[in-house]
Amino acid sequence: MDLINQTWTWYFSGFMIGLVMLLLIYFGKTFGMSSNLRTLCTIGGAGKFAEFFRFDWKAQRWNLAVVLGTMIGGFVAVHYMSDPSNVNLNPKTIEQLTVMGFDAPEGKLAPDVMFGNEAFQSPKMIVILLIGGLLIGFGSRYAGGCTSGHAIQGMSNLQLPSLKAVIGFFVGGLIMVYLLYPLIF
Amino acid sequence: MKFLKFIFVGFIFGIVLTKSEAVSWYRIYEMFRFESFHMFGIIAVAILTGLIGIQIIKRNNIKDSKGEPIVIPDKEKGNYRYWIGGVFFGLGWALVGACPGPIFILIGAGFFPVIFILIGALIGTFIYGLLKDKLPH
Numbered sequence: 001m002d003l004i005n006q007t008w009t010w011y012f013s014g015f016m017i018g019l020v021m022l023l024l025i026y027f028g029k030t031f032g033m034s035s036n037l038r039t040l041c042t043i044g045g046a047g048k049f050a051e052f053f054r055f056d057w058k059a060q061r062w063n064l065a066v067v068l069g070t071m072i073g074g075f076v077a078v079h080y081m082s083d084p085s086n087v088n089l090n091p092k093t094i095e096q097l098t099v100m101g102f103d104a105p106e107g108k109l110a111p112d113v114m115f116g117n118e119a120f121q122s123p124k125m126i127v128i129l130l131i132g133g134l135l136i137g138f139g140s141r142y143a144g145g146c147t148s149g150h151a152i153q154g155m156s157n158l159q160l161p162s163l164k165a166v167i168g169f170f171v172g173g174l175i176m177v178y179l180l181y182p183l184i185f
Numbered sequence: 186m187k188f189l190k191f192i193f194v195g196f197i198f199g200i201v202l203t204k205s206e207a208v209s210w211y212r213i214y215e216m217f218r219f220e221s222f223h224m225f226g227i228i229a230v231a232i233l234t235g236l237i238g239i240q241i242i243k244r245n246n247i248k249d250s251k252g253e254p255i256v257i258p259d260k261e262k263g264n265y266r267y268w269i270g271g272v273f274f275g276l277g278w279a280l281v282g283a284c285p286g287p288i289f290i291l292i293g294a295g296f297f298p299v300i301f302i303l304i305g306a307l308i309g310t311f312i313y314g315l316l317k318d319k320l321p322h
Contacts, residue, residue, distance in 0.1 A: 004204075007204065007205070007206055008201070008204040008205045010205070010222070010223050010224075010226030010227045010230065011226065011230050013201055013202075013204070013205030013207070013227050013230075013231075014205075014226060014227040014228065014229065014230025014231040014233075014234065015230055015231070015234050016197070016201040017198070017201055017202070017205075017227065017230075017231035017234075018230065018231045018232070018233070018234025018235040018238065019234060019238075020194055020197055020198045020201065021231070021235050021238075022234070022235060022238040022239075022242075023194050024194060025238075025239070025242065025249070025255060025257060026247075026249055026250055026255070027190065027191070027194075027249065027250050028249040028250065028251055028253060028255070029191075030257065030258070033284070033285040033286040033289070034284075034285040034310075036285070036289075037285060037306050037307055037309075037310040038310055038314070040307060040310075041307055041310050041311050041314065044307070046311055046314060049311075049314070049315060050311075050314040050315050050317070051317075052313070052314035052315075052317050053311075053314050061188065062188060062191045063191070065188035065189075065191035065192045065195065066191045066192070066194055066195035066198070067195060067289050068192055068195060069191065069192040069193060069194060069195020069196040069197075069198070069199060070195040070196070070198050070199035070202070070286060070289050070290045070293065071195075071199065071289050071290065071292060071293025071294075072192070072195075072196050072199065072293060073195060073196040073197065073198060073199020073200040073201075073202075073203065073290065073293070074199045074200075074202075074203050074208070074289075074290035074291060074292075074293040074294035075199075075293045075294050075295065076196075076199075076200060077199065077200045077203035077204050077294070078203060078294040078295065079294075079295075081200070081203075081204060086206065087206055087209050087211050087212065089211055089212075089215050089220070089221065090215060090220040090221050092220055093211075093214065093215045093218060093220045093221070096218070097211075097214070105209075105211045109203070109206065109208060109209045109210075109211070109291075109294075109296075110209060110210045110211065110282070110291070110296055111210060111211070114210060114281075114298065115210065115291070115296040115298050115299065116296075116298070117297070117298075119298035120297075120298060125298070126298075126301055128280065128281070129281055129298060129299070129301035129302050129305065130301050130302075130304065130305040130308075131277075131280070131305065132277045132280035132281030132283075132302055132305060133277065133281065133288075133301065133302035133303060133304060133305020133306040133307075133308070133309060134277070134305040134306070134308055134309040134312075135273050135274065135276045135277025135280065135305075135309065136274060136277035136278060136281070136283075136284065136285065136288075136302070136305070136306050136309060137277075137305060137306030137307060137308065137309025137310040137311075137312075137313070138270075138273055138309035138310070138312055138313050139270050139271065139272070139273030139274030139275070139276070139277055139309070140270070140274050140284075140285060140306075140310075141270070141309070141310050141313040141314070142266055142269065142270030142273060142274075142313050142320065143266055143267055143269075143270025143271045143273075143274055144260065144261065144266060144267075144270070145260075146274060146284050146285045146286075147278075147284040147285075147286070148284075148285070148286055150260075150271075151228060151232070152228070152231050152232060152235060153235065153257075154260055155232045155235075155236075156231075156232050156234075156235025156236045156238070156239050157235075157236075157239055157257050157259075158236070159259060159260045160260075161260035161261065161262065161263060161267050162260055162267075164264065164267035164268055164271065165267040165268075165270065165271040165274075166271065167268075167271065168267060168268050168269070168270065168271015168272045168274070168275060169271050169272075169274055169275040169278060170217075170275060171271070171272050171275060172271065172272035172273060172274060172275020172276040172277075172278070172279065173213075173216075173217045173275040173276070173278055173279035174217060174275075174279075175272070175275070175276060176217070176275065176276045176279035176280050177214065177217040177218060177279050180276075180280075184280075
């Protein structure tokens with residue numbers, strides 16, 4: 001049980017993610033999670049406002065099935081396959097987090113101040129979550145993909161555009177963590 | 186049911202991303218501070234596995250599950266969209282520690298404030314759709 005409940009190693013996890021992508025390719029599809037955001041906009045009626053959303057969303061139902069599966073997988077992994085030893089960070093990282101007002105992980109996947117129910121009581125945190133989501137949604141569609149479509153599938157398929165996008169992801173991430181975090185938190 | 190296999194693939198993906206802690210805000214923060222190899226190792230091995238698999242598929246002309254030739258579409262050429270779009274995405278990824286896959290996984294796992302991230306991401310996608318023709322690609 002330890003092997004299941006402890007944090008999975010980077011090499012096994014990476015291998016499994018690669019396999020998930022190959023399995024989707026074998027099923028005649030592609031690996032891309034952010035496309036589902038466009039599909040959801042179309043289902044919500046966004047086609048009335050922009051040409052971009054006028055497409056046959058039913059052809060994307062398979063990807064929504066993948067999303068449903070990931071949600072069940074997340075539920076099972078957190079509720080039946082976890083133990084308190086899980087997230088354990090570099091002590092230097094934890095020290096920095098404490099300075100910014102984040103609770104230490106102590107096995108938890110996410111800080112309570114941001115992802116626990118106390119976040120609902122903090123207007124500042126709600127605004128942060130909305131803005132973060134906005135940047136992710138806008139950025140992934142502008143760049144034509146996210147971590148799955150560009151970093152994993154695009155890079156595996158030796159796509160130069162994906163390399164540009166991934167460099168962009170990291171430039172954005174570093175700007176956020178080093179320049180903007182001290183202003184926000 | 187023809188969608189069952191996709192639910193299964195998603196199920197495996199959700200478990201792997203959770204158990205590897207790639208869905209963890211903490212892990213993403215640690216990655217951007219270069220204080221752990223964990224996330225870099227995951228991404229590198231996933232790319233390597235995919236690279237080898239795709240080469241095997243291409244060199245042996247392996248057919249997909251329906252017997253059709255496998256064609257992985259090339260990404261469109263361009264500069265602005267990848268650099269600028271990429272930076273926008275990275276800013277959001279580092280701020281809330283979740284990319285689109287983990288957004289859904291975390292909601293399924295019961296981290297309900299992530300619903301705000303999803304609402305934001307849908308609004309962001311919608312804004313892109315409105316501005317698409319005015320943006321440099």
